[in-house]
Amino acid sequence: MSPIFTARVTTPNPDLAEAFFDNAGAVAQAIGLPQNGRTRIDAYFTAAPEFGDLPFAHEDFALEQVPDEDWVTRSQQNLPPVSVPPFFLFGRHDRPHRRRARYQIEMDAGLAFGSGHHATTQGCLHLLADVLKIRRPAHAADIGTGAGTLAIALAKAGCRNIFASDTDPQAVRVAQQNFKINGLAANIRPVWCTGLHHHQARQAAPFDLITANILAAPLIAMASDIAAHMAPHGQLILSGLLHAQKKPIVARYRDAGLTLQKDICIGPWTSLMFRR
Numbered sequence: 001m002s003p004i005f006t007a008r009v010t011t012p013n014p015d016l017a018e019a020f021f022d023n024a025g026a027v028a029q030a031i032g033l034p035q036n037g038r039t040r041i042d043a044y045f046t047a048a049p050e051f052g053d054l055p056f057a058h059e060d061f062a063l064e065q066v067p068d069e070d071w072v073t074r075s076q077q078n079l080p081p082v083s084v085p086p087f088f089l090f091g092r093h094d095r096p097h098r099r100r101a102r103y104q105i106e107m108d109a110g111l112a113f114g115s116g117h118h119a120t121t122q123g124c125l126h127l128l129a130d131v132l133k134i135r136r137p138a139h140a141a142d143i144g145t146g147a148g149t150l151a152i153a154l155a156k157a158g159c160r161n162i163f164a165s166d167t168d169p170q171a172v173r174v175a176q177q178n179f180k181i182n183g184l185a186a187n188i189r190p191v192w193c194t195g196l197h198h199h200q201a202r203q204a205a206p207f208d209l210i211t212a213n214i215l216a217a218p219l220i221a222m223a224s225d226i227a228a229h230m231a232p233h234g235q236l237i238l239s240g241l242l243h244a245q246k247k248p249i250v251a252r253y254r255d256a257g258l259t260l261q262k263d264i265c266i267g268p269w270t271s272l273m274f275r276r
Contacts, residue, residue, distance in 0.1 A: 005046075005047070011056055011058040013056045089116035092106065103156040119267045127264060130273070138161060141229065143165055144218075148179055211238075220249065
């Protein structure tokens with residue numbers, strides 16, 4: 001079995017550190033909550049990383065080898081719960097300490113994106129919370145569902161018709177497992193497809209709300225298709241975008257007939273909400 005290595009560091013620049021470890025080939029990262037202006041990061045590698053001096057301010061740097069079978073569990077045990085009212089996301093290891101919240105979501109991301117700790121997921125949850133202050137979407141779609149976080153949040157909030165898709169079959173399996181953990185296996189069945197290119201999406205449309213936390217390029221390519229699947233006065237939440245990518249995304253979706261309602265910035269990431 002291949003060895004697994006972890007690089008552990010405390011830094012006042014977590015965004016720079018996360019980007020550096022990603023570029024160095026990290027397969028997972030556990031990012032703690034800031035304390036006294038510093039953040040603890042554990043980055044996991046399937047081979048010994050080769051980098052010299054770290055190009056960001058840091059302290060307590062260490063590199064060690066850990067057993068292969070422990071790397072997912074160890075990374076997740078370092079992840080604190082995430083609170084984005086009315087949602088509270090926690091891992092299995094935090095079950096005894098979970099807090100009272102209107103919508104509790106248990107998430108073990110495993111090999112799929114979306115444990116709720118990334119700024120893009122949190123941005124989407126903040127915007128979804130704004131939607132829920134006014135209405136409960138009856139028909140919704142979550143494109144690029146990953147671990148299923150946003151689809152679960154929609155279901156917990158009362159949406160009973162949800163189409164969830166991902167291009168990664170492993171993500172579809174992880175999402176299905178998380179739906180089962182949260183008692184939603186009968187409500188949402190994720191499908192393996194690109195965007196809304198599936199007969200289930202055509203049958204479920206038009207959607208009152210669509211969420212897509214992916215990347216700028218596919219979001220631009222999907223704009224017309226997404227708009228075509230939206231109900232009159234439907235809403236759209238997009239993320240996976242750096243600040244510099246906001247303008248071209250807003251322009252493309254304006255051309256597709258959607259108006260920007262709100263944006264939210266967390267770190268270097270931007271999340272957007274549109275209305276048809």
